[in-house]
Amino acid sequence: MRIIQAKEITEAVAKLCWEACYYLPEDVVAGFQRAEKTEASPIGKSILQQLLVNANEAKVNHMPYCHDTGMAVVFMEIGQDVHITGGDFMECVQEGVRTGYRDGFLRKSVVGDPLVRVNTDDNTPAVVHTEIVAGDQIKITVLPKGGGSENMSAMKFLLPGEGAEGVKNFVLQTIKEAGGKACPPVVVGVGIGGSFDKVTSLAKHAVLREIGVHHPEPHIAELENELLEAINNTGIGPQGLGGTSTALWVPIETFACHITALPVAVNIQCHAARKKTIEI
Amino acid sequence: MAEHRLTTPLTNDDIKNLKIGDSVLLTGTIYMARDAAHKRMVELLEANQPLPVDLRGDIIFYAGPCPPQPGQIIGPVAPTTAYRMDPYAPAMYEYGVKGTIGKGPRRESVKEACQQYKAVSFAAIGGLSTILSRRITAVELVAYEDLGPEAIRRLEVEDFPLLVAYDSYGQDLYEQEIPKYENYHKNSDKGVVL
Ligand code: SF4
Numbered sequence: 001m002r003i004i005q006a007k008e009i010t011e012a013v014a015k016l017c018w019e020a021c022y023y024l025p026e027d028v029v030a031g032f033q034r035a036e037k038t039e040a041s042p043i044g045k046s047i048l049q050q051l052l053v054n055a056n057e058a059k060v061n062h063m064p065y066c067h068d069t070g071m072a073v074v075f076m077e078i079g080q081d082v083h084i085t086g087g088d089f090m091e092c093v094q095e096g097v098r099t100g101y102r103d104g105f106l107r108k109s110v111v112g113d114p115l116v117r118v119n120t121d122d123n124t125p126a127v128v129h130t131e132i133v134a135g136d137q138i139k140i141t142v143l144p145k146g147g148g149s150e151n152m153s154a155m156k157f158l159l160p161g162e163g164a165e166g167v168k169n170f171v172l173q174t175i176k177e178a179g180g181k182a183c184p185p186v187v188v189g190v191g192i193g194g195s196f197d198k199v200t201s202l203a204k205h206a207v208l209r210e211i212g213v214h215h216p217e218p219h220i221a222e223l224e225n226e227l228l229e230a231i232n233n234t235g236i237g238p239q240g241l242g243g244t245s246t247a248l249w250v251p252i253e254t255f256a257c258h259i260t261a262l263p264v265a266v267n268i269q270c271h272a273a274r275k276k277t278i279e280i
Numbered sequence: 281m282a283e284h285r286l287t288t289p290l291t292n293d294d295i296k297n298l299k300i301g302d303s304v305l306l307t308g309t310i311y312m313a314r315d316a317a318h319k320r321m322v323e324l325l326e327a328n329q330p331l332p333v334d335l336r337g338d339i340i341f342y343a344g345p346c347p348p349q350p351g352q353i354i355g356p357v358a359p360t361t362a363y364r365m366d367p368y369a370p371a372m373y374e375y376g377v378k379g380t381i382g383k384g385p386r387r388e389s390v391k392e393a394c395q396q397y398k399a400v401s402f403a404a405i406g407g408l409s410t411i412l413s414r415r416i417t418a419v420e421l422v423a424y425e426d427l428g429p430e431a432i433r434r435l436e437v438e439d440f441p442l443l444v445a446y447d448s449y450g451q452d453l454y455e456q457e458i459p460k461y462e463n464y465h466k467n468s469d470k471g472v473v474l
Contacts, residue, residue, distance in 0.1 A: 040461060040464050041457065041460070041461055043301070043443070043457065044461075047405055050405055050408055050411065050441075051405070051407070051408065053411060054407070054408050054409070054410050054411045057410040057411060057414075058356075058409075058410040061410065063349065063355075063356055063410050063413075064346050064355070064356045064409060064410070065356075065407070065409065065410060066356065066358065066406075066407035066409045067343070067344070067345050067346045067355065067356040067357045067358055067407075067409040067413075068360070068407075069346060105346055105347045105348070105349045105355055106346060106347075107344065107345070107346040107347070107355070107429060108428075108429070109429075119428055119429075121428075146407075147361075148360070148361045148383075148384075148406060151361075179384065179385055179454070179458075180383065180384040180385050180403075180406075180454060181361050181363060181383075181384035181385065182384075183383065183384075183406040183407050229465075232465070233462065233463045233464065233465060233466060234458075234462065235457075235458040235459060235460065235461035235462035235463075235464065236458055237457070237458070237461055239383065239384075239403065239405055239406060240384055240385060240454055240458070241403065241443070241445075241453060241454065241457050242454075242456075242457025242458045242460055242461050243457075243461050244461055244464050244465065270406070270407065271407055272407045
């Protein structure tokens with residue numbers, strides 16, 4: 001058994017919050033570079049060039065890449081041999097988000113009650129996903145999720161007979177409806193299977209996968225390729241102002257499901273595809 | 281797709297010269313306001329009451345910045361999604377606002393309002409926040425302080441980069457550009473697109 005202090009978790013989460021917002025992951029920057037080379041629209045090309053400059057300016061000046069530093073989504077994979085001491089687990093994660101958003105000069109974009117809508121002023125609560133895994137470490141990932149792209153995400157139960165074709169149609173329809181509102185070029189996280197709650201979680205987890213890495217199942221990898229091509233043929237382009245770079249990647253995650261069901265979820269991740277992971 | 285360097289306030293001739301796809305480097309005063317401030321302003325307009333700041337002839341930037349770091353006057357900022365302001369925009373154009381800055385496509389009613397009231401809707405790049413914040417030279421909170429990041433702020437900008445998305449002729453840049461690149465690769469394979 002390994003003992004981890006709650007304070008260590010708070011410090012790790014805080015640092016991940018601002019680092020994720022300041023430093024765009026390298027796979028995303030590489031995605032912009034590839035897109036910039038192939039983009040057919042002059043407006044689209046210019047947008048991609050500006051995004052590359054923006055990413056660099058944010059990095060060297062230690063500033064948020066995008067002002068919408070989002071609602072923090074925190075993924076915790078907790079080793080079963082870990083014992084957390086010195087504080088309440090959930091509170092130490094929330095305290096990390098609170099500290100990170102304050103000390104990192106990140107925007108506070110969370111309202112407490114969804115109908116009364118008063119800003120909580122510290123960006124808490126964060127959405128926290130926990131999973132118990134083997135081992136004696138904790139893997140923490142922070143995904144600051146902006147509103148523009150999250151708002152354009154969607155979920156639907158298809159008829160099982162609709163199959164891969166039905167999935168493709170639903171994903172394409174979601175991307176077309178989102179258009180420029182979701183700040184393309186996007187990463188399109190797709191969940192297929194599971195239950196009502198599971199499928200959206202699959203889509204969100206898919207967004208965490210590195211750009212360029214396919215699903216291990218060949219037929220799912222094939223579907224990823226087909227969807228990427230179809231999405232980049234919609235013409236939507238960077239910022240929805242036309243072009244051939246609408247999506248950088250289409251990661252799909254799957255799970256078993258009920259005989260009557262074919263749930264599918266699409267979680268759209270805008271070009272501010274921020275994520276940062278640490279293991280303690 | 282002309283390039284313009286413009287200074288606020290925009291004159292009727294400036295507006296006339298702007299066509300969709302034109303790029304603009306804007307210098308002068310603009311006002312930052314978003315969802316909550318629009319709700320309040322449109323309620324005032326409906327009640328025939330004056331607004332807390334006179335925005336006639338001015339440009340509204342739909343945005344809410346990050347807090348400034350030490351030594352900065354404003355934190356990173358870029359436009360928010362314009363369509364959320366669409367229910368309010370026609371009333372604001374009717375009142376006399378000459379331009380708005382947002383990201384993403386908008387409703388027919390906004391397009392029509394731009395044509396009817398001889399105004400424009402600009403697009404700035406969503407998420408280009410570090411770059412855009414460095415084109416802002418002064419910030420002043422002018423109304424609705426209680427709304428925090430959603431309060432109305434007066435900004436002085438220098439060479440603020442914009443694209444004309446909807447012009448005063450009822451044209452729509454999104455509608456014009458997207459079809460050009462639909463099935464682009466398939467068509468270029470077949471030699472349809474050069
Ligand atoms: S959708 Fe993404 S890139 Fe666009 S403004 Fe929101 S967080 Fe920033």
